Amino acid sequence: MNPNPRTGRHVTGLAGNPMTKVLPGQLSLFDDLDAEVAPLPGPQTAAPSLYDSPSRGLVARTAEVEAWRARYGNWSSIRRSHAWEVHITCPDTPTARCQPTVLSADLRCDCLDNCCCVGDLLYRGACRGCDWEGEPRNQENAAVEDACDHAxxxxxxxxxxxxxxxxxxxxxxxxxxxxxxxxxxxxxxxxxxxxxxxxxxxxxxxxxxxxxxxxxxxxxxxxxxxxxxxxxxxxxxxxxx
Ligand SMILES: [Zn+2]
Ligand SMILES: [Zn+2]
Structure with a gap:
Protein backbone atom coordinates (compact mmCIF):
# COMPACT_ATOMS: atom_id res chain seq x y z
CA MET A 1 0.00 0.00 0.00
CA ASN A 2 1.70 3.11 -1.21
CA PRO A 3 -0.85 5.87 -1.47
CA ASN A 4 0.25 9.34 -2.22
CA PRO A 5 1.58 10.56 1.11
CA ARG A 6 -0.24 13.85 0.76
CA THR A 7 -3.62 12.81 -0.67
CA GLY A 8 -3.83 9.26 0.59
CA ARG A 9 -4.75 8.10 -2.93
CA HIS A 10 -2.88 6.53 -5.80
CA VAL A 11 -1.88 9.01 -8.44
CA THR A 12 -1.27 8.73 -12.15
CA GLY A 13 1.41 10.31 -14.25
CA LEU A 14 4.35 8.98 -12.30
CA ALA A 15 5.28 6.05 -14.50
CA GLY A 16 8.84 5.00 -13.89
CA ASN A 17 8.94 6.63 -10.49
CA PRO A 18 11.54 4.59 -8.61
CA MET A 19 9.72 5.27 -5.39
CA THR A 20 6.71 3.33 -6.63
CA LYS A 21 6.33 0.00 -4.90
CA VAL A 22 3.72 -2.61 -5.54
CA LEU A 23 2.96 -5.46 -3.22
CA PRO A 24 2.74 -8.97 -4.65
CA GLY A 25 -0.61 -9.43 -6.31
CA GLN A 26 -1.38 -5.73 -6.31
CA LEU A 27 -2.27 -4.05 -9.58
CA SER A 28 0.30 -1.45 -10.56
CA LEU A 29 -1.14 1.54 -12.32
CA PHE A 30 2.31 2.47 -13.49
CA ASP A 31 3.01 -0.87 -15.12
CA ASP A 32 -0.26 -0.49 -16.98
CA LEU A 33 0.81 2.91 -18.23
CA ASP A 34 4.10 1.47 -19.45
CA ALA A 35 2.25 -1.26 -21.30
CA GLU A 36 0.17 1.29 -23.17
CA VAL A 37 3.28 2.98 -24.45
CA ALA A 38 4.91 -0.25 -25.65
CA PRO A 39 3.56 -1.89 -28.83
CA LEU A 40 0.80 -4.32 -27.99
CA PRO A 41 1.70 -7.91 -28.86
CA GLY A 42 -1.54 -8.50 -30.75
CA PRO A 43 -2.14 -11.87 -32.41
CA GLN A 44 -1.73 -10.42 -35.91
CA THR A 45 1.81 -9.27 -35.25
CA ALA A 46 2.95 -11.81 -32.68
CA ALA A 47 1.96 -15.08 -34.34
CA PRO A 48 4.88 -16.33 -36.43
CA SER A 49 4.53 -17.93 -39.84
CA LEU A 50 5.28 -21.66 -39.92
CA TYR A 51 5.68 -21.73 -43.70
CA ASP A 52 9.47 -21.77 -43.56
CA SER A 53 9.67 -24.05 -40.53
CA PRO A 54 12.55 -26.55 -40.73
CA SER A 55 10.23 -29.30 -39.43
CA ARG A 56 9.74 -32.27 -41.73
CA GLY A 57 7.32 -35.16 -41.53
CA LEU A 58 3.68 -35.44 -40.45
CA VAL A 59 4.44 -36.03 -36.76
CA ALA A 60 6.69 -32.99 -36.39
CA ARG A 61 4.39 -30.78 -38.47
CA THR A 62 1.34 -31.74 -36.42
CA ALA A 63 3.10 -31.16 -33.10
CA GLU A 64 4.33 -27.79 -34.28
CA VAL A 65 0.98 -26.49 -35.47
CA GLU A 66 -0.78 -27.76 -32.35
CA ALA A 67 1.71 -25.84 -30.20
CA TRP A 68 1.13 -22.79 -32.40
CA ARG A 69 -2.66 -23.04 -31.94
CA ALA A 70 -2.33 -23.49 -28.19
CA ARG A 71 -0.38 -20.25 -28.04
CA TYR A 72 -1.98 -18.10 -30.73
CA GLY A 73 -5.50 -19.48 -30.99
CA ASN A 74 -7.54 -21.56 -33.40
CA TRP A 75 -9.34 -18.80 -35.27
CA SER A 76 -8.30 -18.65 -38.91
CA SER A 77 -5.18 -20.53 -37.89
CA ILE A 78 -4.62 -22.11 -41.33
CA ARG A 79 -4.23 -18.68 -42.91
CA ARG A 80 -2.54 -17.04 -39.96
CA SER A 81 0.07 -19.73 -39.41
CA HIS A 82 0.70 -20.57 -43.10
CA ALA A 83 1.58 -24.01 -41.73
CA TRP A 84 2.06 -27.08 -43.91
CA GLU A 85 -0.77 -29.44 -42.93
CA VAL A 86 -2.22 -32.57 -44.52
CA HIS A 87 -4.45 -31.30 -47.30
CA ILE A 88 -8.20 -31.75 -46.91
CA THR A 89 -9.38 -35.23 -48.00
CA CYS A 90 -5.79 -36.51 -48.13
CA PRO A 91 -4.76 -39.38 -45.82
CA ASP A 92 -2.93 -38.63 -42.58
CA THR A 93 -2.70 -42.01 -40.85
CA PRO A 94 0.84 -43.35 -40.30
CA THR A 95 1.82 -46.34 -42.39
CA ALA A 96 4.44 -49.08 -42.01
CA ARG A 97 5.84 -48.54 -45.50
CA CYS A 98 6.25 -45.29 -47.40
CA GLN A 99 2.85 -44.09 -48.65
CA PRO A 100 2.01 -40.83 -50.41
CA THR A 101 -0.05 -37.94 -49.15
CA VAL A 102 -0.15 -34.18 -49.75
CA LEU A 103 0.39 -31.17 -47.51
CA SER A 104 -0.93 -27.72 -48.28
CA ALA A 105 -0.04 -24.28 -46.98
CA ASP A 106 -2.35 -21.29 -47.30
CA LEU A 107 -0.52 -18.11 -48.25
CA ARG A 108 -3.66 -16.29 -49.32
CA CYS A 109 -4.35 -13.02 -47.55
CA ASP A 110 -7.37 -11.37 -45.97
CA CYS A 111 -7.03 -8.07 -47.78
CA LEU A 112 -10.37 -6.50 -48.58
CA ASP A 113 -9.10 -4.26 -51.35
CA ASN A 114 -5.94 -2.84 -52.86
CA CYS A 115 -4.36 -6.28 -52.50
CA CYS A 116 -0.98 -6.78 -54.10
CA CYS A 117 -0.05 -9.97 -52.22
CA VAL A 118 1.39 -12.89 -54.14
CA GLY A 119 -0.21 -15.42 -51.81
CA ASP A 120 -1.62 -18.70 -53.02
CA LEU A 121 -2.53 -22.17 -51.89
CA LEU A 122 0.58 -24.33 -52.25
CA TYR A 123 1.02 -28.10 -52.12
CA ARG A 124 3.86 -30.47 -51.46
CA GLY A 125 4.13 -34.23 -51.49
CA ALA A 126 4.72 -35.99 -48.17
CA CYS A 127 5.09 -39.49 -46.82
CA ARG A 128 3.09 -41.30 -44.12
CA GLY A 129 5.86 -43.80 -43.48
CA CYS A 130 8.86 -41.47 -43.11
CA ASP A 131 9.71 -37.76 -42.88
CA TRP A 132 10.24 -37.19 -46.60
CA GLU A 133 8.63 -34.09 -48.12
CA GLY A 134 8.70 -32.80 -51.68
CA GLU A 135 9.19 -29.30 -53.01
CA PRO A 136 6.29 -26.80 -52.94
CA ARG A 137 4.04 -27.03 -56.00
CA ASN A 138 1.23 -24.93 -57.43
CA GLN A 139 -0.95 -27.95 -58.21
CA GLU A 140 -2.09 -30.80 -55.98
CA ASN A 141 -1.54 -33.38 -58.74
CA ALA A 142 2.12 -32.41 -59.10
CA ALA A 143 2.60 -32.89 -55.35
CA VAL A 144 0.94 -36.32 -55.51
CA GLU A 145 3.26 -37.34 -58.33
CA ASP A 146 6.30 -36.26 -56.30
CA ALA A 147 5.05 -38.37 -53.40
CA CYS A 148 4.47 -41.37 -55.66
CA ASP A 149 7.98 -40.97 -57.09
CA HIS A 150 9.16 -41.30 -53.49
CA ALA A 151 6.88 -44.11 -52.30
ZN1 LIG B 1 8.75 -42.31 -47.14
ZN1 LIG C 1 -3.52 -9.22 -49.95
Whole structure:
Protein backbone atom coordinates (compact mmCIF):
# COMPACT_ATOMS: atom_id res chain seq x y z
CA MET A 1 0.00 0.00 0.00
CA ASN A 2 1.70 3.11 -1.21
CA PRO A 3 -0.85 5.87 -1.47
CA ASN A 4 0.25 9.34 -2.22
CA PRO A 5 1.58 10.56 1.11
CA ARG A 6 -0.24 13.85 0.76
CA THR A 7 -3.62 12.81 -0.67
CA GLY A 8 -3.83 9.26 0.59
CA ARG A 9 -4.75 8.10 -2.93
CA HIS A 10 -2.88 6.53 -5.80
CA VAL A 11 -1.88 9.01 -8.44
CA THR A 12 -1.27 8.73 -12.15
CA GLY A 13 1.41 10.31 -14.25
CA LEU A 14 4.35 8.98 -12.30
CA ALA A 15 5.28 6.05 -14.50
CA GLY A 16 8.84 5.00 -13.89
CA ASN A 17 8.94 6.63 -10.49
CA PRO A 18 11.54 4.59 -8.61
CA MET A 19 9.72 5.27 -5.39
CA THR A 20 6.71 3.33 -6.63
CA LYS A 21 6.33 0.00 -4.90
CA VAL A 22 3.72 -2.61 -5.54
CA LEU A 23 2.96 -5.46 -3.22
CA PRO A 24 2.74 -8.97 -4.65
CA GLY A 25 -0.61 -9.43 -6.31
CA GLN A 26 -1.38 -5.73 -6.31
CA LEU A 27 -2.27 -4.05 -9.58
CA SER A 28 0.30 -1.45 -10.56
CA LEU A 29 -1.14 1.54 -12.32
CA PHE A 30 2.31 2.47 -13.49
CA ASP A 31 3.01 -0.87 -15.12
CA ASP A 32 -0.26 -0.49 -16.98
CA LEU A 33 0.81 2.91 -18.23
CA ASP A 34 4.10 1.47 -19.45
CA ALA A 35 2.25 -1.26 -21.30
CA GLU A 36 0.17 1.29 -23.17
CA VAL A 37 3.28 2.98 -24.45
CA ALA A 38 4.91 -0.25 -25.65
CA PRO A 39 3.56 -1.89 -28.83
CA LEU A 40 0.80 -4.32 -27.99
CA PRO A 41 1.70 -7.91 -28.86
CA GLY A 42 -1.54 -8.50 -30.75
CA PRO A 43 -2.14 -11.87 -32.41
CA GLN A 44 -1.73 -10.42 -35.91
CA THR A 45 1.81 -9.27 -35.25
CA ALA A 46 2.95 -11.81 -32.68
CA ALA A 47 1.96 -15.08 -34.34
CA PRO A 48 4.88 -16.33 -36.43
CA SER A 49 4.53 -17.93 -39.84
CA LEU A 50 5.28 -21.66 -39.92
CA TYR A 51 5.68 -21.73 -43.70
CA ASP A 52 9.47 -21.77 -43.56
CA SER A 53 9.67 -24.05 -40.53
CA PRO A 54 12.55 -26.55 -40.73
CA SER A 55 10.23 -29.30 -39.43
CA ARG A 56 9.74 -32.27 -41.73
CA GLY A 57 7.32 -35.16 -41.53
CA LEU A 58 3.68 -35.44 -40.45
CA VAL A 59 4.44 -36.03 -36.76
CA ALA A 60 6.69 -32.99 -36.39
CA ARG A 61 4.39 -30.78 -38.47
CA THR A 62 1.34 -31.74 -36.42
CA ALA A 63 3.10 -31.16 -33.10
CA GLU A 64 4.33 -27.79 -34.28
CA VAL A 65 0.98 -26.49 -35.47
CA GLU A 66 -0.78 -27.76 -32.35
CA ALA A 67 1.71 -25.84 -30.20
CA TRP A 68 1.13 -22.79 -32.40
CA ARG A 69 -2.66 -23.04 -31.94
CA ALA A 70 -2.33 -23.49 -28.19
CA ARG A 71 -0.38 -20.25 -28.04
CA TYR A 72 -1.98 -18.10 -30.73
CA GLY A 73 -5.50 -19.48 -30.99
CA ASN A 74 -7.54 -21.56 -33.40
CA TRP A 75 -9.34 -18.80 -35.27
CA SER A 76 -8.30 -18.65 -38.91
CA SER A 77 -5.18 -20.53 -37.89
CA ILE A 78 -4.62 -22.11 -41.33
CA ARG A 79 -4.23 -18.68 -42.91
CA ARG A 80 -2.54 -17.04 -39.96
CA SER A 81 0.07 -19.73 -39.41
CA HIS A 82 0.70 -20.57 -43.10
CA ALA A 83 1.58 -24.01 -41.73
CA TRP A 84 2.06 -27.08 -43.91
CA GLU A 85 -0.77 -29.44 -42.93
CA VAL A 86 -2.22 -32.57 -44.52
CA HIS A 87 -4.45 -31.30 -47.30
CA ILE A 88 -8.20 -31.75 -46.91
CA THR A 89 -9.38 -35.23 -48.00
CA CYS A 90 -5.79 -36.51 -48.13
CA PRO A 91 -4.76 -39.38 -45.82
CA ASP A 92 -2.93 -38.63 -42.58
CA THR A 93 -2.70 -42.01 -40.85
CA PRO A 94 0.84 -43.35 -40.30
CA THR A 95 1.82 -46.34 -42.39
CA ALA A 96 4.44 -49.08 -42.01
CA ARG A 97 5.84 -48.54 -45.50
CA CYS A 98 6.25 -45.29 -47.40
CA GLN A 99 2.85 -44.09 -48.65
CA PRO A 100 2.01 -40.83 -50.41
CA THR A 101 -0.05 -37.94 -49.15
CA VAL A 102 -0.15 -34.18 -49.75
CA LEU A 103 0.39 -31.17 -47.51
CA SER A 104 -0.93 -27.72 -48.28
CA ALA A 105 -0.04 -24.28 -46.98
CA ASP A 106 -2.35 -21.29 -47.30
CA LEU A 107 -0.52 -18.11 -48.25
CA ARG A 108 -3.66 -16.29 -49.32
CA CYS A 109 -4.35 -13.02 -47.55
CA ASP A 110 -7.37 -11.37 -45.97
CA CYS A 111 -7.03 -8.07 -47.78
CA LEU A 112 -10.37 -6.50 -48.58
CA ASP A 113 -9.10 -4.26 -51.35
CA ASN A 114 -5.94 -2.84 -52.86
CA CYS A 115 -4.36 -6.28 -52.50
CA CYS A 116 -0.98 -6.78 -54.10
CA CYS A 117 -0.05 -9.97 -52.22
CA VAL A 118 1.39 -12.89 -54.14
CA GLY A 119 -0.21 -15.42 -51.81
CA ASP A 120 -1.62 -18.70 -53.02
CA LEU A 121 -2.53 -22.17 -51.89
CA LEU A 122 0.58 -24.33 -52.25
CA TYR A 123 1.02 -28.10 -52.12
CA ARG A 124 3.86 -30.47 -51.46
CA GLY A 125 4.13 -34.23 -51.49
CA ALA A 126 4.72 -35.99 -48.17
CA CYS A 127 5.09 -39.49 -46.82
CA ARG A 128 3.09 -41.30 -44.12
CA GLY A 129 5.86 -43.80 -43.48
CA CYS A 130 8.86 -41.47 -43.11
CA ASP A 131 9.71 -37.76 -42.88
CA TRP A 132 10.24 -37.19 -46.60
CA GLU A 133 8.63 -34.09 -48.12
CA GLY A 134 8.70 -32.80 -51.68
CA GLU A 135 9.19 -29.30 -53.01
CA PRO A 136 6.29 -26.80 -52.94
CA ARG A 137 4.04 -27.03 -56.00
CA ASN A 138 1.23 -24.93 -57.43
CA GLN A 139 -0.95 -27.95 -58.21
CA GLU A 140 -2.09 -30.80 -55.98
CA ASN A 141 -1.54 -33.38 -58.74
CA ALA A 142 2.12 -32.41 -59.10
CA ALA A 143 2.60 -32.89 -55.35
CA VAL A 144 0.94 -36.32 -55.51
CA GLU A 145 3.26 -37.34 -58.33
CA ASP A 146 6.30 -36.26 -56.30
CA ALA A 147 5.05 -38.37 -53.40
CA CYS A 148 4.47 -41.37 -55.66
CA ASP A 149 7.98 -40.97 -57.09
CA HIS A 150 9.16 -41.30 -53.49
CA ALA A 151 6.88 -44.11 -52.30
CA UNK A 152 6.11 -45.98 -55.52
CA UNK A 153 8.93 -45.44 -58.03
CA UNK A 154 8.02 -46.88 -61.39
CA UNK A 155 4.38 -45.80 -61.21
CA UNK A 156 4.80 -43.70 -64.34
CA UNK A 157 5.40 -46.87 -66.37
CA UNK A 158 2.24 -48.62 -65.14
CA UNK A 159 -0.40 -49.46 -67.71
CA UNK A 160 -3.67 -47.56 -67.62
CA UNK A 161 -6.38 -49.80 -66.20
CA UNK A 162 -10.18 -49.77 -65.90
CA UNK A 163 -11.63 -47.69 -63.10
CA UNK A 164 -12.43 -49.40 -59.81
CA UNK A 165 -16.09 -50.52 -59.97
CA UNK A 166 -18.47 -48.68 -57.69
CA UNK A 167 -20.05 -52.02 -56.81
CA UNK A 168 -17.87 -53.65 -54.15
CA UNK A 169 -19.00 -57.11 -55.24
CA UNK A 170 -17.10 -56.55 -58.47
CA UNK A 171 -13.86 -55.56 -56.74
CA UNK A 172 -12.54 -59.13 -56.67
CA UNK A 173 -12.79 -59.52 -60.41
CA UNK A 174 -11.27 -56.07 -60.94
CA UNK A 175 -8.30 -56.92 -58.68
CA UNK A 176 -7.72 -60.23 -60.45
CA UNK A 177 -7.70 -58.50 -63.81
CA UNK A 178 -5.49 -55.54 -62.89
CA UNK A 179 -3.01 -57.55 -60.79
CA UNK A 180 -1.90 -59.49 -63.86
CA UNK A 181 -0.68 -56.21 -65.39
CA UNK A 182 0.90 -54.70 -62.27
CA UNK A 183 4.02 -55.68 -60.26
CA UNK A 184 3.55 -58.41 -57.66
CA UNK A 185 1.84 -57.16 -54.47
CA UNK A 186 1.65 -53.62 -55.91
CA UNK A 187 -2.11 -53.41 -55.42
CA UNK A 188 -2.35 -55.24 -52.11
CA UNK A 189 0.45 -53.11 -50.60
CA UNK A 190 -1.61 -49.98 -51.34
CA UNK A 191 0.13 -48.93 -54.53
CA UNK A 192 -1.39 -46.40 -56.93
CA UNK A 193 -3.17 -47.19 -60.16
CA UNK A 194 -3.50 -45.18 -63.34
CA UNK A 195 -6.89 -44.66 -64.98
CA UNK A 196 -7.87 -42.72 -68.05
CA UNK A 197 -9.63 -39.45 -67.30
CA UNK A 198 -10.87 -36.48 -69.19
CA UNK A 199 -12.58 -33.16 -68.78
CA UNK A 200 -12.58 -31.84 -65.22
CA UNK A 201 -12.20 -35.27 -63.58
CA UNK A 202 -8.42 -35.25 -63.65
CA UNK A 203 -7.61 -35.06 -59.95
CA UNK A 204 -5.36 -37.75 -58.48
CA UNK A 205 -7.73 -39.25 -55.92
CA UNK A 206 -6.41 -40.80 -52.67
CA UNK A 207 -7.75 -44.05 -51.24
CA UNK A 208 -9.67 -45.13 -54.28
CA UNK A 209 -8.34 -48.65 -54.85
CA UNK A 210 -9.73 -51.52 -52.75
CA UNK A 211 -6.42 -51.38 -50.82
CA UNK A 212 -6.35 -47.63 -50.23
CA UNK A 213 -4.05 -46.68 -53.09
CA UNK A 214 -4.16 -43.49 -55.12
CA UNK A 215 -6.08 -43.41 -58.39
CA UNK A 216 -3.80 -41.36 -60.64
CA UNK A 217 -5.37 -39.63 -63.60
CA UNK A 218 -3.83 -40.43 -66.95
CA UNK A 219 -5.09 -37.66 -69.14
CA UNK A 220 -6.29 -38.77 -72.51
CA UNK A 221 -3.96 -37.25 -75.13
CA UNK A 222 -6.90 -37.07 -77.52
CA UNK A 223 -8.80 -35.16 -74.88
CA UNK A 224 -6.16 -32.49 -74.72
CA UNK A 225 -6.11 -32.31 -78.52
CA UNK A 226 -9.88 -32.11 -78.69
CA UNK A 227 -9.73 -29.25 -76.25
CA UNK A 228 -13.13 -28.56 -74.74
CA UNK A 229 -15.11 -31.20 -76.63
CA UNK A 230 -16.66 -33.47 -73.99
CA UNK A 231 -16.52 -37.25 -74.36
CA UNK A 232 -19.58 -39.42 -74.40
CA UNK A 233 -19.33 -42.51 -72.25
CA UNK A 234 -16.21 -44.10 -70.85
CA UNK A 235 -12.93 -44.18 -72.69
CA UNK A 236 -11.54 -47.56 -73.78
CA UNK A 237 -10.98 -49.69 -70.72
CA UNK A 238 -7.40 -50.78 -71.23
CA UNK A 239 -4.79 -48.82 -73.08
CA UNK A 240 -1.08 -48.73 -72.66
CA UNK A 241 0.42 -45.34 -72.12
ZN1 LIG B 1 8.75 -42.31 -47.14
ZN1 LIG C 1 -3.52 -9.22 -49.95
Missing amino acids: WPGWRDLPVVPRVPEDRKRHGAWVDRVATHYPTKWLTDGGPIRTRRSGLATRHVPGRTPFGGYDLAAEDPADAAASSTPHDGDPPAQRDS
